[in-house]
Amino acid sequence: MKQRVKIIGIARHRLSTDGDGVTTLVAFHGCPLRCQYCLNPQSLADSGNFKEYTPQSLYDEVRIDEIYFIATNGGVTFGGGEPCLHADFIREFSELCGASWQLNLETSLNVPSVNIETLLPVVNTLIIDIKDMNPAIYNSYTGQSNDLVLDNLRLIADSGRQKDCIIRLPLIPDFNTETDRTASCSRLEALGFNNFDLFTYQIRRH
Template sequence: MIRVHSYESLGTYDGPGIRLVVFLQGCNFRCLYCANPDTIDAKGESKETSPEEILKMAVSQKPFFGKKGGITFSGGEPTFQARELIPLFRSLKEAGIHICVDTNGSIWNEDVKTLLTLADLVLLDVKEFNNDRHRKLTARSNEQTLKTAAWLEENQKPFWLRYVLVQGYSYFREDIEAMGEHFKNYQMIERVEILPYHTLGVHKYEAMNLEYQLKDVKCNTPEQLEEAKALFDKYFKTVYVN
């Protein structure tokens, strides 16, 4: 059984085309800006769902996907439930449905390797390139995330780089340039997405009686987003502000 937090039909932000987005329960990161704090706990208020139920939902929505769309697994952290997802991924492939995995890339074992092999596209969230700042932002190291990126490149698995722009936490010119230098020769990076920082999940913290620690951080101005895009454009061909 798979622990599902929620679904989004006709999603357009998590991968190419129109997608069914499945938000899974459980995450090993503790991102200060997490928009889905209710998905962090391994159990939470999720519903145990059979792979068949998710497959049926995806197949029923397939006419809306068009040529580019499909299903995206987000969260939480999908690889948290890699073993349970493998049979579902195999069934989705048999049904001809495009599979995306949105991951922080920090969990690594044979099940995760199999899962990413079965996926058509990986959305790799690099929270920060500087490891000390990464730890401050997520309470975890970025070492495995970078190793996962290298594995995707070596195994010719297409992926998108995603980067949330948070003033004072991940918006440092030197870190973006260092990341650009690190990834500039990767052939499997199809797209880089700059995700503007937002506070849309703050009400969830209030509902859960948790303190939102970035309440003094301001959202990005259009000028900041333009400046960040110009930095990324120096290293990558296809950069978008999502």
């Protein structure tokens, strides 16, 4: 039986926002985190405007932009939700599109290490949303432990793929400070990561 996944959205013609060149963002349903300021709450909803895809049906839909992918060194960025929950799906998709498309992941890394082991050979760039390296801050914000995140960062470091990672380190109002973020950077640099995306969450207060 072919595996099927729920997709909450497909956004075409994104330019240099989720990786190199022209990309199509494919957002999966489902996430292990429960972030206080969730940026994509529809990924957690029990019901909604989802569409189910197999790897083949997703490939058939997004290949309309193949000429742009190849001309600009772009491709598909898998986000969500948490795309790494669907490692076998992405691996099968990669076999369909081949090496001429760039495949990127927007991930929290809060998944079993076997999922990351499956994905490392088939993805080009990992855009990793760390939140904060401090376990207490991470738990307070996401409702989860960051043990798996730390394990997977070490796995990536051991594989020598640090240069293929963009680490997102936000300042999150009421949860962390610039001092906390500096400490996170130092811990990540010790593992060989040095490509950081530093920004501040813009929170609407009512």
